Amino acid sequence: MNQQEFESFLISIRRHLHQYPELSKQEFETTKYIKKWLKELEIPIRNTELETGVFADIKGGKPGPIVAIRADIDALPIEEKTGLSYASKIKGIMHACGHDFHTAALIGAAHLLKENQSQLNGTVRLIFQPAEELGGGAKYVIEDGQLEGVEAIIGLHNKPDLPVGTIGIKEGPLMAAVDRFHIVLNGKGSHAALPQNSHDPIVAAGQLITALQTIVSRNVSPLQNAVVSVTQIIGGSTWNVIPGEVSLEGTVRTFDPIVREEVKARFYSIVNSIAAAFIQTVEIHWFSGPPPLVNHQSVTEIVEGAAIEQSLNVIHPEPSTAGEDFSYYLLHIPGTFAFFGTNGKEDWHHPAFTVDESALLKAAYFLYASARKLLD
Incomplete structure (x- = not known):
């Protein structure tokens, strides 16, 4: 032809x-x-x-x-x-x-x-x-x-x-290397009008999202590349109840194997520290994708x-x-x-x-x- x-x-x-x-x-x-x-x-x-x-x-x-x-x-x-x-x-x-x-x-x-x-x-x-x-x-x-x-x-x-x-x-x-994470924060729910009776996972999640951004800005060299993105957050069912659980999901992207491991280690440290500070139990699920x-x-x-x-x-x-x-x-x-x-x-x-x-x-x-x- x-x-x-x-x-x-x-x-x-x-x-x-x-x-x-x-x-x-x-x-x-x-x-x-x-x-x-x-x-x-x-x-x-x-x-x-x-x-x-x-x-x-x-x-x-x-x-x-x-x-x-x-x-x-x-x-x-x-x-x-x-x-x-x-x-x-x-x-x-x-x-x-x-x-x-x-x-x-x-x-x-x-x-x-x-x-x-x-x-x-x-x-x-x-x-x-x-x-x-x-x-x-x-x-x-x-x-x-x-x-x-x-x-x-x-x-x-x-x-x-x-x-x-x-x-x-x-x-x-x-x-980039592709990693996925899923975090579950388990606190204690309460009436929204009585927050002192709760261990609020929504507040904890808010602090966690902000803190995770410091991995790239303060732990990865400016001469290296990395991305940490929280892409999903699920928690609560109505306006006047503080929930007992919040889950977060997202992805990490890196180009260097050493940076990949450093980001993962820092990620675990931050999540566990925030959870402890806000009286949460936490589950971290890490899914390693292609290098x-x-x-x-x-x-x-x-x-x-x-x-x-x-x-x-x-x-x-x-x-x-x-x-x-x-x-x-x-x-x-x-x-x-x-x-x-x-x-x-x-x-x-x-x-x-x-x-x-x-x-x-x-x-x-x-x-x-x-x-x-x-x-x-």
Whole structure:
């Protein structure tokens, strides 16, 4: 097929996926569709113990290493409000992070690799990963043995605030470690008119929220980066009763493993001290998510060269405090992750999130060219 037909093919795949999004670990139909497209390209699919996700190898005509390209395939529990003719047909679920774009781009790269299979100096492994939004899908893939023999890995993520044709590539930290916390303060309730009979958890929660902000402002070096955000507070049921319990939830984002541990230690110290000061018993639940995404120098340099050869405008972006479980792969093998400009009006996880589909063909060629350059 010619370039125009190829672009139309990729857009049709992306739009199909967009209409039928599936949540993490529930990507059953998405898995079937990916397998169907790969089988049409006569690309052999690898065995897996995972219920969702697809893995396949394109073995080149010449001996060489194995490199991997990864795309994520899951969607989010968001009601779509884009007004697109191909908007989600599944109520309350939407590809609001562009994983349909990533999947279609990888299928496009697979098509190009298959066309040029005899020229490949090694093997390219295709990883269509489930459950990225849960922050642990990459771990399932690794445990399933899909990195065995792989010497390097590459991936990308659409970036709405970058124009089409621009790509953000940098070595070192690109995305943050993601931790989640849930705090329950148990005090003593009373009539609101008799506060002396209470151990008020709402007052304690107010002091706690303020104190937690000092972790970044007074414990993390100004030359480092960290975020501590309380995003949910639940307590009380009416206007004239002091409740006995308040719960708080939120997230911590860091780029350095040492800072990550220091922030956690300070967090526990502050929560326990505030609870004691306001006569509260406290439960702290800490959920460790993906580590920082740190790109390897050698692979990043090779991929940047491929981007330049594809006439993309290469920039070195600021790190993002969003998280990405691609970071787990980088703990095991060298690799790099790039931001690909899609000129969207809204950012990730927004109900009106969209991508400019003219970026899709460019993304497919970028992944193809990067894999070939890594093999060479």
